[in-house]
Amino acid sequence: MSKQAEFAVILKMNPMFADLGADELQRLSNLCHTQHLGNGEVLFQKGDPGDALFGVRRGQVRIETGASDGSRLTLNFMGSGDLFGEVAVLDGQNRTADATAGEASELFVLRREDFLGFLEREPKVAIKIIALLCQRIRWQSERMEESMLQPLPVRLARRLCALAADFGSEVHISQEQLGVFVGAARESVNRQLQAWRKDAILDLQRGRILLRNMTKLTAIARNE
Amino acid sequence: MSKQAEFAVILKMNPMFADLGADELQRLSNLCHTQHLGNGEVLFQKGDPGDALFGVRRGQVRIETGASDGSRLTLNFMGSGDLFGEVAVLDGQNRTADATAGEASELFVLRREDFLGFLEREPKVAIKIIALLCQRIRWQSERMEESMLQPLPVRLARRLCALAADFGSEVHISQEQLGVFVGAARESVNRQLQAWRKDAILDLQRGRILLRNMTKLTAIARNE
DNA sequence: AAAGTTATGTGACTTATGACACACTTCTCC
């Protein structure tokens, strides 16, 4: 499979490009480049202009932010097939976090200028994207309120499920970081995790959480 | 001033159209129609297709939702010069609330099909709109978390300031509705308002709040 | 291996807010 065809598949998996036609998708993926990163190499930093969208061909990229006190906080892990920077490439705003390769990686790169040129030539695609962004706006405002108003166990369960999608059942994250994610105190997170450990939903290790019973966890995430 | 020119002014005040060029704006506002509503007349209802964007030329339109228990809840008041339905017109999703004229009103109407046709002919405008939607997505996700995590006094003060922008210093709203707005119990709202009354920040009447000291209120809204 | 550093576990206390209960007031409508 050609590089471009591979990229097209990744694009297609992302909701933002999911309903483009095969022909549109092909013309778009023809604009891509690739880029190699060594282990630990920095892809971009907070404040850099958002001049491209990336797809992970192989490897892993960590999205992280340097908190004001100097401690680093990992926000997300992008693995093979993941796409990131879709919003940045559309509006050109500066990056709001850092991205570093967690291992030697190869990325697809779609440059902003190329993408905008494409949209200008294909206004129908632009309109599809507009509809999609609107959907995201609605979705965001519905979900957001909903999720912040949930009690901590629900928020925590949701976050763990999301992390499980990236890590599998062995989530490697500190309870402190989890606390920041769900907007809660570290102690509260710990107490909840302990309770779940007693219920055999998970096991705890230093810097690591082993999900034992995803069924129960997702049930909690759905708020019964 | 022509009807179209008047509409152009309203569009220009809305961030979504603020950075269109004068020529683009003019071509866009040429697509508008007008519509008259009698007092109490229904403009659209929840579930109707979002097939147009509206601007209030004169009069007042209430955006409200019928809560599941049958009680109506006013979400917003659109007065002269206000624009609403910008998102609906872009993505065509169904209305999520009802709109009723609070008095005899005249509205500018920009139909979805006309607007999409315009975007297709002017891809540069589509791209500007895309950038704007992206900005809104970012803004929303930043603000949302921030605002839901604030203590009630801050959320309440913010909401009052926002309402003051529509109503002036005499906000006419029940404490119950205020409670729904800020996501708090009616009683908690009442207690906070009482405290502020003692501090001479505001006065209370049945169904009405008189803002006495906006300076202090905005200070609270900024969270000191 | 000793010392320091980071992550985790847990108890005691405080605080904000929701929930319920009820009195009181002002409107509305017949």
Add this chain to the structure above:
DNA sequence: GGAGAAGTGTGTCATAAGTCACATAACTTT
């Protein structure tokens, strides 16, 4: 003008979660 509805004011209590204060455990560095 009386009855009921809708809005408001307040007391009491329960609860979730934050804060503080340590104890302990696990990794790191020298």
